[in-house]
Amino acid sequence: MSENEFFTIRGYSLIEQKDMSYAMEDYLEMIYRHARKGKYMRVNQLASLLNVRPPSASKMTAKLRDSGMIQFEPYGIIQLTKRGEEIGAYLLHRHEVLHSLFCRITCSENELELVEKIEHAFDMQMIEKIEFFLRSLETSIEKAEK
Secondary structure, three states: OOOOOOOOOHHHHHOOOOOOHHHHHHHHHHHHHHHOOHHHHHHHHHHHOOOHHHHHHHHHHHHHHHHOOOOOOOOEEEEEEEHHHHHHHHHHHHHHHHHHHHHHHHOOOOOOHHHHHHHOOOOHHHHHHHHHHHHHHHHHHHHHHH
């Protein structure tokens, strides 16, 4: 792709051909957040946590099940597969790294909405670079305080 080729966000998404939509990522991240606390989840609870209607959550859980991310039967408990757990862990990690970055920049804790809006655009390589930057920043701050 040359530097003169510009696309819409949808165009870039089509070029990347991601296995998961942004919505699927959001659902999987929430399921992982909840499972990490050792709690089980049902569709109604997932819908409530994401502020969506239960039929929407039901459709998305079916998509996640079909893609091998979760095990789920209608009216049953949602359980992560090994693959779903690995990807969910990464999605939550990506969220936390970006939240940490924006909190550092603005010195506030009110960056949730911004992170939710942009987190899908960051790949693993960029997250690793941001983590390196944040660690370097912390090291510099610690040295300056001594």
